[in-house]
Amino acid sequence: MPERTPLPIDAGTPVVQLTGIRKSFNVGEPNETEVLHGIDLTLLRGEFCAVMGPSGSGKSTLLNIVGLLDRPTSGTLAIGGQETTVLADHELTRLRGHAVGFVFQYHHLIGAFSAVENVMMPMLGAQEFGSEEIAQRAAALIDSVGLTPWRDSLATRLSGGQQQRVAVARALAMDPILLLADEPTGNLDTHSADLVFDLLRRVNREHGTAILFVTHNPQLASRCDRIIQVVDGRIVQADDEAGRKAGREADNQNAEGAKVSQRTQKDSR
Numbered sequence: 001m002p003e004r005t006p007l008p009i010d011a012g013t014p015v016v017q018l019t020g021i022r023k024s025f026n027v028g029e030p031n032e033t034e035v036l037h038g039i040d041l042t043l044l045r046g047e048f049c050a051v052m053g054p055s056g057s058g059k060s061t062l063l064n065i066v067g068l069l070d071r072p073t074s075g076t077l078a079i080g081g082q083e084t085t086v087l088a089d090h091e092l093t094r095l096r097g098h099a100v101g102f103v104f105q106y107h108h109l110i111g112a113f114s115a116v117e118n119v120m121m122p123m124l125g126a127q128e129f130g131s132e133e134i135a136q137r138a139a140a141l142i143d144s145v146g147l148t149p150w151r152d153s154l155a156t157r158l159s160g161g162q163q164q165r166v167a168v169a170r171a172l173a174m175d176p177i178l179l180l181a182d183e184p185t186g187n188l189d190t191h192s193a194d195l196v197f198d199l200l201r202r203v204n205r206e207h208g209t210a211i212l213f214v215t216h217n218p219q220l221a222s223r224c225d226r227i228i229q230v231v232d233g234r235i236v237q238a239d240d241e242a243g244r245k246a247g248r249e250a251d252n253q254n255a256e257g258a259k260v261s262q263r264t265q266k267d268s269r
């Protein structure tokens with residue numbers, strides 16, 4: 001992974017702190033449907049947390065709020081100690097760009113651009129990086145996700161698993177303190193899903209990036225530090241110990257970061 005300069009936060013400051021988050025949608029006057037009914041959640045630096053729950057229970061709604069893509073109806077949300085509900089839209093956009101990386105089920109890469117160009121995209125509008133640094137960082141990120149031979153390949157020429165690894169590299173472009181992954185392995189075969197999960201795990205371990213990982217896959221969830229269950233818009237279970245234990249066991253059987261890289265290089269299309 002390239003040298004990183006993440007948003008500075010104190011070690012003890014939660015990366016994410018949600019208190020009493022409620023979210024309602026207008027579904028035609030005068031009906032309002034409440035989808036989240038008072039969510040409390042704290043995510044610390046270095047935590048890798050699985051989010052599980054039935055379809056329609058509110059997981060994506062929750063992630064959209066944590067990722068500052070949508071505003072809660074009520075409650076408070078701090079990212080890296082910064083209370084966000086008081087911020088104007090342009091301030092939210094700036095904080096989101098610097099603090100949060102996203103990986104979705106569908107990679108949303110630009111097909112006409114190469115892998116490395118896709119990773120450059122989030123950095124182009126930022127003032128932190130000069131053009132040479134942007135190119136260098138993007139190339140290093142592509143290398144770090146094991147795609148060096150495909151650096152200049154068009155995104156459309158890559159396999160689903162490779163495209164998702166480019167999406168992870170792109171999500172890391174701005175050194176986020178928080179990575180939100182909404183079913184990033186949902187579309188992938190088991191082998192590719194394992195590679196993407198291993199990659200997220202490595203990012204989390206090497207850089208302390210906090211991760212919220214929505215998944216319907218109990219095996220992958222058990223390898224996270226912690227599992228939360230969202231049912232009908234509420235967190236009904238925070239399974240810390242069991243998740244940590246299972247995660248440690250599964251990770252012991254896995255290759256270390258370097259081996260992940262070797263395997264990803266071999267991953268054929």
Ligand SMILES: Nc1ncnc2c1ncn2[C@@H]1O[C@H](COP(=O)(O)OP(=O)(O)OP(=O)(O)O)[C@@H](O)[C@H]1O
Nearest residue numbers: 025026027035053054055056057058059060061062
């Ligand atoms: N913009 C919106 N307007 C109205 N209702 C919405 C909106 N977005 C989500 N909902 C509703 O909120 C509920 C929760 O949806 P959400 O997508 O958060 O669930 P989910 O747990 O992520 O589901 P899945 O596992 O299928 O992705 C659903 O009933 C959905 O129809």
